[in-house]
Amino acid sequence: MLFKYDIIVVGAGHAGCEAAAAAANLGSRTLLITMDMNKIAQMSCNPAVGGIAKGQIVREIDALGGYMGLVTDQTAIQFRMLNRSKGPAMWSPRAQSDRARFIDAWRGILEHLPNLYIWQDTVNELIIRDGRVCGVRTEMDVTFEAGAVILTNGTFLNGLMHIGRTQIRGGRIAEPASQGISEQLMAAGMKVERMKTGTPVRIDGRSVHFDEMGEQPGENDFHKFSYMDTSRRVLKQLSCWTTFTNETTHEILREGLPDSPLYNGQIQSIGPRYCPSIETKIVTFADKTQHQLFLEPEGETTEEYYLNGFSSSLPLDIQLRALQSIPAFRDIHIYRPGYAIEYDFFDPTQLKHTLETKAIRNLFFAGQINGTTGYEEAGGQGIMAGINAHINCHGGDPFILGRDEAYIGVLIDDLVTKGVDEPYRMFTSRAEYRILLRQDDADMRLTEKAYQLGLAKTDRHELLTSKIEHRDALISFVENYSVKPQHLNSALEQAGTTPLARGCKLIDLVLRPQLTLPQLAEMVPALQAELDKLPETRKEEIVEAAEILLKYSGYIKREQVIAEKINRLENIRIKGKFDYNSIQSISIEARQKLSKIDPETIAQASRIPGISPSDINILLVLLGR
Template identity: 55%
Template sequence: MFDKEYDVIVVGAGHAGGEAAAVSANMGASTLLVTMNLETIGQMSCNPAMGGIAKGQIVREIDALGGLSGIVSDKSAIQFKMLNKSKGPAMWSPRTQNDRMRFSEEWRLQLEAIPLLDFYQEMVSGLIVENGKAVGVRTSLGIEIRSKSVVLTNGTFLNGLIHIGDKQFGGGRAGERASTGITGQLVELGFESGRMKTGTPPRVDGRSLDYSKMEPQPGDVDTSKFSYSNLTSSLKQQRDCHMTYTSPEVHNLLREGFDRSPMFNGRIQSLGPRYCPSIEDKIDRFADKDRHQLFVEPEGWNTCEVYVNGFSTSLPEDVQFKALRSVVGFEKVKFFRPGYAIEYDYFPPTQLKHTLETKLVDGLYFAGQINGTTGYEEAASQGLMAGINAVRKIREEEPFILKRDEAYIGVLVDDLITKGTEEPYRMFTSRAEYRTLLRQDNADLRLTPRAVDLGIITDEALKRVDRKATESEKMVQFLRDTSYDFKEMNNLLVAKGSKEVTQNDKLFKVFSRPQIDLEDIKTISQVKTYLEDNDLDNDILEQVEVHVKYAGYIAKEKDNADKLHRLENVKIPPNYDFKSIKSLSFEAREKLTKIQPVTVSQASRISGVSPSDISVLLVHMGR
């Protein structure tokens, strides 16, 4: 059946696997995507939404690099929101509510349209490793398929164990079996493994809910989208979500089942996502709160299935049902399926290089929840990076690594490789020290030129990005060079409650005031004329406004990033003997030996490595 050797085999067809397979094949590499069930390609195992705080920036970055998550999200969206608009633009985060069935269908259609991508449905039970190199996979039927590299994106399927109350059974997610064999082989090869936990809420019948008792949560009036390309368009029609709350009565009913909760009776030992706790964890940890928000999210345009966001639980199904029927609007609720928790194997990501290739086995890459992350977006970005680097290694090209000041993806990978994680890792804007540079609006400016160089996307995309950069810089310069008439300006300033001016000055200066926004400045005669003479898209005008209002912050972060790059340029030789440097602290020697950082900058971010240790390293590196 498989008489040829593939360039890349991708195991698993979730968000990470889809991106890895797509980018590999789009870069011209012969690629095979192996999955246990072709009907669940791109499945949204948890909530039917993409993006959100920091995650929306990641989806934009994936799109700018030629990935598919943004396009698939746009084509299956049923609602769009730009979160955090009341804060600075570094915090603005796009989010879509999606049609779960359309999302999975669109992923499959996008993947099937790629000529160099083949598919095969079966469980991969092991790897073929020869002389320390991954050269293929072995399936449960005993079929051996050869390749030059392998990308593992197993999600929650590695020895997955589902918990509902005191019941437990094997599974990768509801209705699907777990994957076995791979963990044992990797441990035999010397890998360290661990267990993590995640959970999901009940799915209910929307026809049994009383929405009149809940608060509507509509999408934005002026909608946008994820993809910078012209392959998708903004939503013209949207579906509302709704919000309701738990109550003391609900909490008391839930507590009745705590003695049968695998979270509290010791059945689940592994750690779950800190920032997405179960409902039982919330009422236990925050006992002073008499209610918690529940977001009632439709699963699609036409289905009546509803996702109860905020009610993730592994309590017995009868307890879940009784408690949820005490929630306002849920008095007659009918279940489609109960919530559950799932434990699965992962491999601490300090065992990887920044390319996401393993340190122990050449040509083997890990991406997604196998690395200890949680979230579709985090997984998809890792799949993209693993796919790119697998192809570049085959071609003996330089690895593609994003720095912390270049992308949230760079922050994500660096955090995983350098710091590791013992609980499911989730991206937040606070994790990025250069978040003013890493905004959702400029991901194309930052990353599309890199994608063109990689051969992922065409020069046509670069023309659009070049125009956006050129026209926004040109208008910023116009605002710096052009003076306003202070009498005309004072009419605006008085109306906006801002201090009047006494003489003519540059437009840039008054536009930088927090009370004055883009719509205000458009009313000034010189700006009005400029915009009439130049046909500028909204994304260009958005760039102009951000650069004017945050020029000082942007300049400061660029300066800090330049300082970081000086340490990035100080390389550490491969397999460096840190234990021989006696002036390093014992902890530093231990951590540096385990992680084997490739630059002094990376070494400085390892927990337990002090500034004095970095000074010692710099001396030993000849600085």
């Protein structure tokens, strides 16, 4: 039988769910194909969303009209804002989620979206005609035709798991691998490589001595992931726990190194530098006598715990003995050991900024298939692929976010411009404009764009408009209201800041690092009256947004000026204008890399590793600039 859709999404992980939802919400008749409907949006590794820079991506997905933030808020069993001791550009939300409820919440959303259909099956072949993807064939021998296909296969393409010398074919524990697609695309000329990731042991909490561990409770303030969610946290809030390895632990781990797939030659592929296995830690940091571990709950009611920091592919007996050497785990029982997994990915320099492949029209990649790691990076790519696949099918300009507009823009530009030599993970340090890309203002940056696309709906847009009006009114009041020393000096001294010698504008006090708007409201009745005008459910969010703009306006304006200068180069388009191999005045490396990447603009060309400023100047001269 033959079935027709506008867009087919292969894989229902975090990239696939966001891609399918975005395409369907934009009006495309969309089919989401997954091996197992009970594993939709499965949190394959730790049951947490967000973290340094990753939390900003989730806020951006939400601001665009995606669902990861909403689902995380609904299923959170702990929430924390990381990096509070640093400036707001570094603040990063992170939440533990109930793994089972996370799946249920996502499935409930997808099953009730108009235009979205789900099929349980395995795709083993793409239908490609005249350099264009036209559909897929499945293991059940069903043919689906479509105007565009988005591959979000995660770790399933020729997935191979390792536990010591034991090897198991699969994309995730107890789930089969996917075969056929890599071989087909390799035959079509696309570059396929292998990567490796890993996951830790899962522990039975009933066997843990929690009284011998450090407790990490969550926070319960107004912060959430979704700008739409102002409700109280739904589930019981739980603590995470910390402990340390010791020298005995390390000795046991070293015993297992000859049988470690990472060190006996079994695994040849690239692993994540920033999330190393425990065996890598004891080899790389041989002088350290301990490593911190984090025990994280998997759900509100389950006894299953995730041991963050103990990712491993060592033999089962070694993992178990090493854990038992830690006092809090001396009576440990486990649900399953940690394991490593190797899988296929495609060099992302083979993609356009829309995430469409250069080699095959209307074929899009998103998630770990592009060499990234992390639910958040996958979700960010997924929503962008879903939007652009819809545009390819129905017309419109490509939707591309700049490096000064979103972490998602940084992520995609890094992938398609620089490629990857290890699993790509987002950090705040990767963003040159991180003062502009704060977690508090993702809605200000992106929701209007999503509304113009039709992805963000009217209720979201109205909330944004209301927030801007209230924020700007508060800022205007603070900038123009005058205060006098006799009314404030006693309170200022109590707050640990210098008393006033003369009257000043209220903003002069806001700029002092010791003072916040809520503190000043207790000293200045007129300011309290302004805060009382704010909508109660969003008051704290609006006050925080206003205070950040007031305190950091100088830094923000300076970074905006720099971004505007660089953006002039983004407007100089060079794609198709040069035969780079014939330009003898640039270096051989520049000729090779420019030919391979074929950058869209001068700015993108300048970000390719190995392209020097003199190479860029020569291109500008040839353009008559």
